[in-house]
Amino acid sequence: MHVIIVGAGEVGCNTAEILSREGHDVVVIEADNHKLAHVESLGDIMTIEGSGAHPEALEAAGVKICDLFIAVTNIDEVNIVACLIAKEYGVPTKIARVKSFTSKKNTPALSGTKLGIEMLINPMDTVAYELGNLVVHSKALEVAEFADGRILFVGYPLERDNPVCGLSLTELGDLGMVYPFVVTAITRKEDTIIPRGNTVLMEGDRIFLMVRREDHPSLRYLFGFDKEKNRRILILGGGDVGFKLASQFEREGARVTIADPDQDVCEHLADHLDTSLVLNIGITDVGTLLSEGLAATDVVVSVSDNEETNILAALLAKKNGVPRAISVVNSPAYVQLATTLGIDACISPRLAMATAILKYVRRGGILSIATVEENHAEVLEILIPDSPGVSGKTLREVDFPKGAVVGAIVRADSVELPSGDTVLAAGDRAVVFTVADALADVEKFFEAK
Template sequence: MRIIVVGAGEVGYHIAARLVQENHDVVVIDENPRVRERLQSELDVLVIQANGASPAALEEAGIEKTDMLIAVTDVDEVNLTACLLAREWGVRTKIARARNPELSASPFLQGGKRLGIDLLINPNQAVAEEIAKLVRIPAAAQAALFAEGRIQFLGVRVGAGAPILHTRLADLAPVQANHPFLIVAISRRGRLLIPDGQAAVEPDDKVYVVTRKESVPEFLRLLGHEESETRSAFLIGGGRIGLAVAQILEAEGVAVKVLERDPARCQFLADKLQRSLVLQGDGTDIRILQEEGIAQMDAVVTVSNDEATNILAALLGKRYGAAKAIALVQRPDFIPLAASLGIDAALSPRLVTAGVILKYVRRGKVVSLVELSDWEAESMELIVPAGAPVVGRRLRDAKLPADALVGAICRSEEVIIPKGDTVLAAGDRVILFTLPGSIAKVERLFGG
């Protein structure tokens, strides 16, 4: 496809890079000359230095022969205008980022449909939903649901004294017979490994697994964790993301405390929230954290507008007794840094937004998609069409790339954790883990 990306910040750059890897014809429009230099030196894309809401710039980008426009600048109005212009040129698919909830959640705009926009994504709401998933599963550094919730994808740090330590994956067969799961990747000392049966789990590994929902407790036990229910959460930062997280959690029955520095914002939060306790103060003030019972909290979630504050507050929350620490960061390269400091999970709204958009770009082929938060890798759910090259083949004969792995198959009501002799059938929902360089080949193998 020919795709125009308007805006080349972290979201736009990440999307453009992935689209190029998948052999799309990509044009990027951005006003910043430094961005242009970076793109031209690092990606095989045409770059136009201009305002993305300019008809002249869109014409120069070849809007009349474009299949899709993705507008992800930091200015909502520019994104909406670019999509409106694309509609007038007959562009088939229009995607826009909109931070303002008065736009993204407006009943009148119908999620952008009234403007002819196919996907209108609010990054704050998207990341709030991801944070809520992580709060629900205390041991998980990353969590996603596939096959309508029947299959879970988890990233979990190996606990001290975990029963699975130093055990070859091939020797886990007796456990897997009753509690099927498949370890699809291991993050170890700055490297991402696609393991075979001879690989073994080592201390401090982060393990990525695909498993049936009912097998999650046993898998967590093997990694040295007990499954527990989250009953309380301490949110530091009451901005748009903090409010959205609090609303999701209190609707699920979690006891929420929100600590916000600005008194006026505290009053606003108190009016908006039904059962959460709103407190005014500094999230890095140890005295406040201790007085408000941080030691008894199942999770501390730091979602202020300053990522340095978020990292420090998450570390303090963990240091003074919170069971789990989740931090919001703006720069994706801070995610591995946060993990190395002992923060259980870190999320970037930009990467979450890019992941949602990439899933939409691949719709039809891809039912669901999740990117690893600290690696260029992803797990996706595909429906195998009749006539796909893999239909009727055993997995060991399917010629999958070395860095791609089928983690689970959902066939009618049955969930299968596959082995090498498992045969793929048309209509199977396949949960597949892959590195970026193999995405195009995987989609050819599973295409109709």
């Protein structure tokens, strides 16, 4: 696949690196030659210095043979114009990052369909949604929904004295007769394990499971999670993400406090929020936060535009007794550092954007994707093809790729957590966890033949 990426910021670089690593022909257009030098260090990526909204640069990048065009500069108008020019060259799939146009309800004139752009993405919308899920699901490291919300993919840490520590998956499976779920992966220190029946769960593991939504409360009870609801929430940062979160939590009846150092931002929050307490202070001002009830807070979410400040604010909250802290962090190195230091979960705008784009790159009938950064893995919802080697076979009969596991099978009106005797039927959907090394094999397995 020939892919052109306009913009070499964090999102552009991350997307280019992923696609290049997977063997795609990637060209990055960027006006800043210093950024291009960094892009070239990421892999076999062609770079062009220039404007992605200029036809000469696009032609030099091979726009006439382009399969996927991605515009992710920091300027919405440049991204949209670049995609419109790509449309005139006949590029079949165009994706534009737009931060302002999608923050409010789109007007018809600005919809992707009207513009002829296949996808308009605002990473902050996705970030707010994922943060909301993490707050609602106490202790969760990851939360993703599949099959129209009927299947949850969740990750949890196994802390000291967790009741399942020391149990094998076979022993855990006996309990699963009452509490049905599938353990798809375990992260143990730096390793990702695709577990077997004799795999024993240990303190410090981070486990990733698939479960039907209606069975999730039973799963949380079994694993000793979510003994208390998050009713007091502190949001640090009053930008678009902070405002969306505060509005959501107000509707859910939580007691919300939101802090931001910018007076204009705080006035906007005060005018548009109903019950939230708005504080015009720095988000690391621990003294004021303590006087406003920090120690009694159930969860802190740091969502400012500065990832270092977000990490510091979350760590200060943890040090002062807040049981759960979640942070917006972009850099992969910071994501790993934050969790090592004790921050409970991190959300990456960069990763949110890349995940949305990958759906257009993956082969086969990919319906949705979730990316799990800490173990370099993906969860795919895939349409099962009408192929002789797949359709009509049981999981036990097929040679399913190593490094991947089927966590759920979705039929028209039912969801099955599979066993070896589960039959793969054409038209059903499989929800699959796969490590990066097995991804190509999983795509090939589900390709129509």
